[in-house]
Every structure is written in structure tokens, then in C-alpha cells.
Amino acid sequence: MGRNRKYLGQIFLAFLKIAPATFGGGYAMIPLMEKEVVEKRKWINPQEIGEIFAIAQSVPGAIAINSAIFIGYRLAGVLGAIAAMIGILLPTFLIVIALSILFIFVKDNPYMEAAFTGIRAAVVAMILFAAYKIGLTAVYDKTTLVIMIVTAVILLFLQVHPVAVILAGIALGIVIVKVKEWFGYATQLEKDEDK
């Protein structure tokens, strides 16, 4: 137990160190995390880390937090998972709180108001850019193209909750693949990686 407690501290510190070093979304943390837990600390072997990232991506939540939880669990069970999760969350949590306080102070300043008018236009571009990046791997046949367009149109013109749309997506994927199977078509389930 004594050894275990020391281990928990190490797990917590390892993920605490990774978190604040990366800007621009959770994906930016992945190469850093790999370096820390595979190369430096040799906690996880190179084959296993790929598998962990793949699972982290197919579970709801941010990939960086999910990976940290998974690695923490592999190292020291449920307590390890919690130590890793708090480690990866804490720095960004504090930074966001600090920025929120700062934002509340400056937002009524006329210069900041003007700046944020411009920034809001950039945020729209950031969101569209995210759609473009996901679209590159998500949309590769007629079915996926139609699903994407219909989804955007339905959300724009009908009062449908986004959560309902996400749940429908899960059901739709399973049903379409089954139906195509009945009619003798095979569905390519992922885009070819020819990079």
C-alpha cells in the first residue's frame, strides 16, 4: 500500500505536467502523453498505447482525459484512474477559471468589446474548420454525404435537440449497415488510410 500511494503521486504529477503544455484542443496532448508514459517512464509499451488512444476516442469525452483515465487504471486501478484524471484536469481547470475572471473584468471595456466583435467572426471560422477536419474522415461515400447534409438541414429548420440527433446517428449507423448487408452490399466502415 505504501508503494502504491507513492505510485499514485507519480501518476498524478506525470499528467499534471502534460496538461498545461498544450494549446489547441485535447489532441495536442496526445504526442506529449505518449512521450511521457511510453518513452520516458516506460509505464505502457508502444503497441498498447495505440490501442488505448483508439479506445479513448470511441468513448464519450475528451481524448486526452480519456487516455489519462485509461493509463491511470492500467497502472494502479481505480485510484490510479482518478489520480490521472485529476492530474490532467487541474491545470486547465485553474487556467480557465483565471481566464473567466479576467474576461468578466475586461468584457465591458470598449476596446475589448470591439476586439470580441472581431473574435466572434473568427470563432465561426474555427467551428467550420473543425467540421472540415472531421468531415475529411467522416464523409467518404454517398450515404455519409447525405446523412451530413440532412443533419445540418434538420437542425437548422426544425427544433430538434442535438442530443436526439447524436443518438439517432448511433442507431442509424447500425441500421444502415444491417440493411445494406441484407441487400448484399458491404459497407466500408472506415475511410481508407492512404497517407
Next chain:
Amino acid sequence: MELLSLFWTFLLIGTVSFGGGYAMIPVIEAEVSKHGWMTTQEFTDVIAVAGMSPGPIATNSAIFVGYHTAALPGAIAATLGMVLPSLALILIIASVFFKFHRLPIVKSAFYGLRPIITGLIIYSAIHFALANRVLGEWSFETISLLGIFSLSLFALVKLRMHPIVVIVLAGICGIVLY
């Protein structure tokens, strides 16, 4: 009461947050305006601040919304709600079923989920454009905002500029123009 409501709302959002943080923006926005916690325009600023902070954008937005609504306890409630579903699911998968993501049914689900997520984010971009007058009646403001939007998109896609750099440059354009 507000704390419990924040926790439950983000627990729901955390449970469905598939496909990267940006997919969660319209979901968080729908819930935030339903509860009257923020306007769409205020929430756009949240995304800007969340995008400038290190870490995942959806979690960062949850922290900000929680803080805005009920100070530090609110931020903690929202964050816990957001990460508990991930923690629970990963503990189950890690202890019971390591090959979860290889299951054919999971792969089929993602076949439908991915384009829906893409459509969801496209909708979200249009929705935010309308709420912030990037799209709308022709006026100096709309045309210039459309200009900032186009340049930002160009900088992100073609010049591969970092989002933080784009946010800062757009802010400078805003100060010069408005």
C-alpha cells in the same frame, strides 16, 4: 439547486460527447440557452476563451459556463458532470472488455455517428454566424465580419495558422474596425 442543475446538464452532455470537442458546442449551447444561463453571443465568447486555454474545448467551455452561472462550486459541478461518464465507461471497458472499439456494432454506430457529428458542427457554425451577425442584412458590420470570417478560415485551412494566433489577429481587426 443551480449546482444540481449544472451537474445533471453536463452529465447528460458528457454522456453523449462523441467525436471531439467541437461537436459538443451546439449541445452545450442548446442546454445553456434552455436554462437561460447565457445568450448565444455570450456563449460565443466562451468558445473564444475556451479555445485560448490549454486543454479540451468542451471541458473548458463547461468550466466557464459553470463558473459564470454559480462561481467556483458551479465550475466544479459542471466539470464533474462532464468527466464522470468518461470515467465510468472507461473503468468498465478497461476491466471487462478491452477490445470494445473493435466490435462490429461499435464500428457500424460510428459509421452513422461521424457524418451526423459533421452535420452538427456545420449547423453550429451557421447558427453562430447568424447569432453574431456574420450572416444577416447587408451592412458595414456584416460585410466586415464576413471578411474577418473568410480571412480566419483561410488562415486556418491554407496557412495552417494556430487558432490562438487567429483569435488574436481577429481581435486586433475588431479594435481597428469597430
